[in-house]
Amino acid sequence: MIDRVDHFRWMVLARVLDERLAALYRQDHIRGGSVFSGKGQEAYSAAAALSLRRWTAEKPGDYFAPLIRDSAGRLAFGEPIIDAVRTYCGKRTGPMRCRDGNVHRGNLSQGQLPMISHLGASIGVVDGLLMARRHLGTLGDSVGIASVGDGAMQAGAAHEGINVAAVERLPLILLVADNQVSYSTFSDRSYACRSLIDRAVGYGLGAHTCDGTDFDACRITVETAVAAARAGRGPQMVLATLLRLAGHGEHDDNSYIGPELRARFGDCLPLAEARLTGEGIATAAFWETAKQQVAEAVTQALAESGPDVASEDWTARSQRNLTEFRA
Amino acid sequence: MSPRQLTYMDAIRLALGDSLAADPRVFIYGQDIAGAFGGAFKATKGLAERFPGRVLNSPIAEDAMAAVAIGAALEGARPIIEFQFADFSSVAFNQIVNHAATYFWRTGRSVPAVFRLPGGGTPGGGPFHSQMPEAWLTHHPGLVVVAPSTVADAYFMLRDAVACPDPVVYIEHKGLYNHLKAEFDPPTTEHLGLGAAAVRRSGRDCTLISYSAMVHTCLEAADKLARDHHLDVEVIDLRCLRPLDTRTILESIARTSRVVMVTESWPFGGIAAEVLAVIATEAFQYLDAPPRRMCAEDTPIPYHPELYHAHHPDADRIVQTVLETVDF
Numbered sequence: 001m002i003d004r005v006d007h008f009r010w011m012v013l014a015r016v017l018d019e020r021l022a023a024l025y026r027q028d029h030i031r032g033g034s035v036f037s038g039k040g041q042e043a044y045s046a047a048a049a050l051s052l053r054r055w056t057a058e059k060p061g062d063y064f065a066p067l068i069r070d071s072a073g074r075l076a077f078g079e080p081i082i083d084a085v086r087t088y089c090g091k092r093t094g095p096m097r098c099r100d101g102n103v104h105r106g107n108l109s110q111g112q113l114p115m116i117s118h119l120g121a122s123i124g125v126v127d128g129l130l131m132a133r134r135h136l137g138t139l140g141d142s143v144g145i146a147s148v149g150d151g152a153m154q155a156g157a158a159h160e161g162i163n164v165a166a167v168e169r170l171p172l173i174l175l176v177a178d179n180q181v182s183y184s185t186f187s188d189r190s191y192a193c194r195s196l197i198d199r200a201v202g203y204g205l206g207a208h209t210c211d212g213t214d215f216d217a218c219r220i221t222v223e224t225a226v227a228a229a230r231a232g233r234g235p236q237m238v239l240a241t242l243l244r245l246a247g248h249g250e251h252d253d254n255s256y257i258g259p260e261l262r263a264r265f266g267d268c269l270p271l272a273e274a275r276l277t278g279e280g281i282a283t284a285a286f287w288e289t290a291k292q293q294v295a296e297a298v299t300q301a302l303a304e305s306g307p308d309v310a311s312e313d314w315t316a317r318s319q320r321n322l323t324e325f326r327a
Numbered sequence: 328m329s330p331r332q333l334t335y336m337d338a339i340r341l342a343l344g345d346s347l348a349a350d351p352r353v354f355i356y357g358q359d360i361a362g363a364f365g366g367a368f369k370a371t372k373g374l375a376e377r378f379p380g381r382v383l384n385s386p387i388a389e390d391a392m393a394a395v396a397i398g399a400a401l402e403g404a405r406p407i408i409e410f411q412f413a414d415f416s417s418v419a420f421n422q423i424v425n426h427a428a429t430y431f432w433r434t435g436r437s438v439p440a441v442f443r444l445p446g447g448g449t450p451g452g453g454p455f456h457s458q459m460p461e462a463w464l465t466h467h468p469g470l471v472v473v474a475p476s477t478v479a480d481a482y483f484m485l486r487d488a489v490a491c492p493d494p495v496v497y498i499e500h501k502g503l504y505n506h507l508k509a510e511f512d513p514p515t516t517e518h519l520g521l522g523a524a525a526v527r528r529s530g531r532d533c534t535l536i537s538y539s540a541m542v543h544t545c546l547e548a549a550d551k552l553a554r555d556h557h558l559d560v561e562v563i564d565l566r567c568l569r570p571l572d573t574r575t576i577l578e579s580i581a582r583t584s585r586v587v588m589v590t591e592s593w594p595f596g597g598i599a600a601e602v603l604a605v606i607a608t609e610a611f612q613y614l615d616a617p618p619r620r621m622c623a624e625d626t627p628i629p630y631h632p633e634l635y636h637a638h639h640p641d642a643d644r645i646v647q648t649v650l651e652t653v654d655f
């Protein structure tokens with residue numbers, strides 16, 4: 001069982017980091033592109049990551065394929081804070097070595113997949129990771145989470161990837177965050193079914209839903225879905241309903257989200273905090289610690305070097321010269 | 328054991344079986360490849376029975392097939408994906424060029440997956456069962472793209488592709504499947520490295536460059552040129568299109584000073600354009616005539632066999648182009 005205070009602490013850390021990254025964007029410290037915030041989705045994303053087994057030096061754990069809004073999940077699954085800052089600020093010390101940036105980062109030796117931009121593309125890759133484990137006899141009760149939004153769910157690649165998981169009965173958890181909007185397009189122009197969870201039946205997935213603004217509900221629901229996948233009950237779909245609380249990226253003022261929509265959805269963080277405080281749990285220290293951790297990471301990262309253009313290795317294959325290559 | 332007569336398809340099937348037998352990490356995933364059916368062209372016939380659980384049918388989901396290969400390769404398996412026709416790999420284009428091909432550069436982890444693409448024309452195949460996809464796949468950095476033309480290469484290049492740590496697109500020519508036969512005994516046959524071009528016929532008067540099935544059309548043209556015109560034409564089989572063995576190409580141009588590149592693919596932005604650009608840039612001083620290319624007509628591939636033949640280069644037209652080049 002995930003510790004709920006621990007859950008809350010990761011949410012706080014992600015919120016503090018995202019806000020600091022947004023500030024770095026305004027201060028022109030970001031190299032290339034924008035900053036993509038997970039604001040409003042911390043409870044759901046962290047719950048997912050905390051349901052997974054982390055990788056250690058001795059033992060591989062589960063797989064997590066995060067997407068744009070998963071800053072909380074990335075952190076909670078083991079991404080060092082500084083890796084996010086390095087990637088956003090264009091430091092050669094970052095996991096992508098300046099070759100890719102912002103949310104397109106990951107670390108396979110920590111089980112976090114570095115997403116490509118193309119939405120829906122990572123689901124089939126998680127299928128392949130799990131199929132290979134089964135093939136190699138290392139699957140055990142490990143699982144993989146593929147995260148998608150309501151927009152990504154409409155991509156053909158998502159459909160193919162989900163269907164393969166179902167046909168192969170893989171321990172995949174499809175983590176869907178319906179945050180009402182994909183970039184600026186509202187759900188009524190993205191899909192026409194009553195709820196995206198209806199698709200679970202169509203594909204043959206286990207179905208789980210939760211209020212994405214309620215951190216307790218997120219945790220219990222995702223844990224249940226992950227446990228079902230671990231127990232061999234095949235792929236599971238989780239759908240959280242919530243609202244994106246930032247622009248698509250920091251370049252976007254989010255003005256198209258009207259007051260009615262804002263009124264319908266709360267913010268998972270103050271909601272969780274109120275609940276914990278009501279139970280007599282002090283939360284102020286979590287914010288202080290998070291701010292300090294993020295400040296330290298930012299100070300260190302900003303002092304580090306950008307790419308070494310002169311010594312960049314412009315080779316896209318691991319095998320440079322194949323004229324002599326034989327099995 | 329005396330050498331056996333094998334077809335190009337037998338060699339592919341043998342290479343698949345030998346790869347499965349040699350390396351427990353290998354599995355094959357594709358449409359209609361399992362069970363007694365054994366694939367649209369029978370490349371996996373008998374393999375599902377011999378290797379239970381390692382030859383798996385996929386849904387009609389080319390994007391997911393390629394994605395599965397990427398994930399499986401990253402996890403340490405050695406997946407071989409069979410596309411039913413090369414034409415349908417366009418559905419997997421994104422996974423191949425944006426996911427598999429970018430992985431090593433982005434993360435330092437390469438993706439040892441093999442994508443088998445039954446390509447090339449057979450009369451009556453039509454616009455969507457005859458394409459050669461190499462122009463758009465070689466354009467993207469990060470992939471190895473090969474197109475074997477012989478029985479031995481069909482075998483060895485597939486074995487080498489499975490061993491290669493980078494993603495390999497293996498374009499096998501449907502027109503050669505059951506039509507091309509040779510005596511072939513793998514253990515006793517020497518073979519070139521995966522990325523090397525082969526000089527299939529030595530000559531001094533002109534170089535014909537090609538790959539895949541068109542190599543045989545070039546050899547036929549070279550024979551005619553020798554017989555009817557006393558011309559001694561060199562024929563180079565590129566074998567591997569990405570990376571390109573430019574050394575073998577340039578050494579040949581230095582010997583012959585004349586070149587015609589032949590493909591059954593479209594001309595615009597194709598391999599022929601690339602090879603001629605390399606020659607124009609690096610071997611300009613050797614050239615005695617403008618480099619020429621012969622490609623398919625610049626339209627979709629026609630369905631009717633008569634139109635199909637007119638659409639593709641043939642030996643007589645290659646002879647004509649070589650004569651013009653030599654007489655320049």
Ligand SMILES: Cc1ncc(C[n+]2csc(CCOP(=O)(O)OP(=O)(O)O)c2C)c(N)n1
Binds near residue numbers: 119155181
């Ligand atoms: C295949 C593809 N098309 C378009 C885009 C551009 N794009 C990036 S994020 C995005 C919106 C995604 O919406 P959703 O999946 O709901 O996630 P959210 O941003 O709401 O979390 C779009 C259109 C893309 N990355 N990939």
